Amino acid sequence: MTGALIVGVLVAAGVYLVLQRGIVRVALGFVLLGHAANVLLVLSGGTERRGVPLADAQNAPPADPLPQAFALTAIVIGLGMTAFLLAVAHRGRDVIGGDDTESDEGTST
């Protein structure tokens, strides 16, 4: 239940930020959405049915390592994506003069 609430709050905050106009806020929104996905991945291993990883092996079945590996991979990818998005935002400040995503309309080249 706690896990579900965490995912819900993270997604809500993430969606709110992604819908903002400033590219930096959008990037932060994607950070939160990425966290939501990572928490959900860890939860998919069934945290309530299982114990802590390794430490308490004789009482409960140990945590499922696979979703933790998924989350780890997703965190790495998310870091790269965030860095790239911020780099684009930085470049946008130079060539567009602001971080407003609506400042150049029209789709022709």
Added chain:
Amino acid sequence: MSGAAPLPIALPILAAGGAIVLRHRIPWPRALGLSAIAIHLGLAIAFVFATRTGEVLAVQVGDWPAPFAIALAVDPFSALMLLVASMMVVTCTVFAIATGEDHRPFFYPLVLVLLAGVSGAFITADLFNLFVFFEVMLIASYVLLTMRAGASQVVGGTVYVTTNLLASTIFLLGTGVMYGVTGTVNMAELARVVPRSPGAIFAGALLLVSFGIKASLVPVHGWLPSSYPRATPAVAALFSGLLTKVGVYALFRVYSVVFGGGPGFRTALLVIAAATMLAGVFAAMGAESMRLILSFHIVSQVGYMIMGLGLFGVMGLAGGIFYILHHIVVKTSLFLAAGAVEVHEGTGALNRLGGAARRYPLLAAGFALSAFSLAGLPPFSGFFAKLVLVRSAFASGSYAIAGISILVSFFTLLSMLKIWNAVFWGEPPDRHGDAHSRRAGSVAPGVLLAVVSVVMGLFAQQMFELSRTAAEVLVDTTPYVDAILGGAP
């Protein structure tokens, strides 16, 4: 042959690494890049040959026992997709060499990583690895798109990156839900478990949304026309052939192997297909620059592929697969032709061009062939691909979608004529294009692909046999599942 399955991924990655190290020694990145792509093409041809009667080549990476290892599998569908992907990378690279685009730093490493990601997505038999390879492909494409880093690229890149990031996040959520419900992400195991897990439908819906965004289905297609026309010509051509089609491939793979054709999704898919075809083609008729028109056509044409998936059955899928193969070749050819005109004339705006047929007769001929093929006139590949789809629609009683698909063909022809009239006919404008940049290398790739489309039309029977074999493995997944799990229960 199955031991070679990881090579289409490993080879480009290794070559990319080499090209980064040697990037200042000018001939080396090009030599490494071209030879890696050539070997990739050779491998793809060998895979198509090895799987032509429906074999599935599976390999467990690291030799771990079946459900635990990272599974890679090449079935006829993957092999065909690998082959066309490889062909597109070859032709677009030749075009990039001719126009000087390949001199940009990191051009070859990025194209090779893109190729590795696309190949990985085609070969993997694991939902999470599909996500990873999508990301590998997308990271390379983000950088390729924004390589020129002008204001236009930053704006287009922002739209492209944020939309795809959202799609990837939804994909990740879908994978998490799938693992939570079924306890596996191996596609062969999923094929066995999902029919017994009603909750998997939620994961399926999330994946449909995610792949739908990546394949640019209506109503989530807006990112494509606002980003593709802003890339450099060679990169736009490369994207037009590969990226959305990986989304379409994922839809085909997941819905047929994991969800057994998902009867509950079919009506929805057909409605989406119809909306995509119509919205794409009408937007194309209103657009005013070559590459924007062609971008909207990608949207419209993806509708035909999804129509094949929605019809399902061997014939529907065979039509869809034939259509994907035809579309990748023709669309890349058109983008290369448009790119060549842009490079020579300095603009892609319809009202500033004219008389190009007189100045570039070969280019005009290639464009005309591809345009006819796109619209579906006989004897080009587009006609036969559409014929299979429409016949399959009639056979299953879906008359509405058949009618819409024929109607859209007429509008496609109409908007191709719009490009033809504005760009290739009429009087050239008062400017003089820079004659020094007119090089055969920028015209040849597009024309070559137009010829490939004609050949695919002439050998339509053989193409259809290959597509049908690929569709059979998607409909009856037993060989695929057995090859991956080794017949284990």
